[in-house]
Amino acid sequence: MIPFNKPYLAGVELDYIADAIKKGKLSGDGYYTKKCSEYFEQRYGFKKVLLTTSCTDALEMAAILLDIKPGDEVISPSYTFVSTVNAFVLRGANIRFVDSAEEHPNIDYQEIENNITSKTKAIIVVHYAGVACDMDKITAISKKHNIPLVEDAAQAVDSFYKGKPLGSFGALSAFSFHETKNIISGEGGMLVINDENLIARAEVIREKGTNRASFFRGEVNKYGWVDIGSSFLPSELNAAYLYGQLENLDDIQARRKEIWQRYESNLKTLQQQGKIELPVLFDYATNNAHMFYIICNSVEDRSGLIEELKKRGIYSVFHYLSLHKSDYFLQNNDLIDLPNSDKFQDTLLRLPMFYELTLEQVDYICESIAACFA
Incomplete structure (x- = not known):
């Protein structure tokens, strides 16, 4: 796993x-x-x-x-x-x-x-x-x-x-x-x-x-x-x-960036095929490789991918739920329309990211994602 x-x-x-x-x-x-x-x-x-x-x-x-x-x-x-x-x-x-x-x-x-x-x-x-x-x-x-x-x-x-x-x-x-x-x-x-x-x-x-x-x-x-x-x-x-x-910050950061770049390199083809979107990096910002995520085309695509990856021993997770739709907020506020927040709520999927993740494991994760979409 x-x-x-x-x-x-x-x-x-x-x-x-x-x-x-x-x-x-x-x-x-x-x-x-x-x-x-x-x-x-x-x-x-x-x-x-x-x-x-x-x-x-x-x-x-x-x-x-x-x-x-x-x-x-x-x-x-x-x-x-x-x-x-x-x-x-x-x-x-x-x-x-x-x-x-x-x-x-x-x-x-x-x-x-x-x-x-x-x-x-x-x-x-x-x-x-x-x-x-x-x-x-x-x-x-x-x-x-x-x-x-x-x-x-x-x-x-x-x-x-x-x-x-x-x-x-x-x-x-x-x-x-x-x-x-x-x-x-x-x-x-x-x-x-x-x-x-x-x-x-x-x-x-x-x-x-x-x-x-x-x-x-x-x-x-x-x-x-x-x-x-x-x-x-x-x-x-x-x-x-x-x-x-x-004291080990520079080493930790270098390793995480290496993993991040391997993900990006491996998954570019799927982005070119329109299966997923990869993280956007702006010219004004650096990347500290905190996480690697993909954007699926629908909540159904994401749910299916999570299950398929789990069968292959890979644990991936979605992230935040839009707070403007939370039960607590709606107790005292009207529902508002924030479509981009809802898009990321439904389609963003975070992939494994930690120092000891090997490049071979990253390759396996990426191959598994490609196989799921194939």
Whole structure:
């Protein structure tokens, strides 16, 4: 059986976990938490990085930092994971869903401005499969209307737009280190704060609403409850595992790109025959090889392909369901028409992608797909 995903262990992670235990501080913000934060700040130029227990928690911190209140509106793509919007709904926001672009699951930037109202308090973009949205267009809209931009960069570690790292455009950006991502810690995430005015409060929110971080830096002589917050700080054990991954980032990325390119090369003929569509890569964006997906011609084609591949020992999976059609959203909102989001909901199929996937296995998967269509 070829699984869809297999968490990667470079080897040094276990040594670092053992070292974290020896250091005697496991609750977070210790040696390895700081090493991970410094890594991202130095490599990508992020102004401030705070590790979190998940990307979901990073997004929840973003919603608190932006003072989202009941009745506020937040713009988001519909084709995304529920955490993207749930973080803002928890603060009382109403979501205005925007369609995907016709050629790619990313948000259709041309539709963002049509959804801005006097109640709009944030614009969220999701870099699907680690491929950048058109950030020149989107940041221009954000600045024109003075609305904060939030990047859901869960899938976008080590990915760039015109040479600038994703996660550096928004006032706030959230990353994921879930076991299905390129760089992992089992469960884990990261909030990037690019607006310097939000840094101090972000530290407080992450520390359960206390100024504990300031206390440990010697900036105050005691710490107490100064704001709302929650327990968003991950364990040192998670950070130690993550740091072992970061030390192998270039190797991991090179291997994933090799696998991605093998898929693309093998499946081009099926695209030329009109059986499937392959991922679109834009001139302005890099490919971090987070996933390889194909677009089938119909939901029936996709369902049949999933079953046939399963018979051949290959586990492939579809992805998001359009959130504008979800039971929860429709409890209080009318159904809207977002055809591109629905197209990707019905036809996008993700293929196995993980470090230890061999090129021979990729060839077998591609041969099996071709045989299914034949």
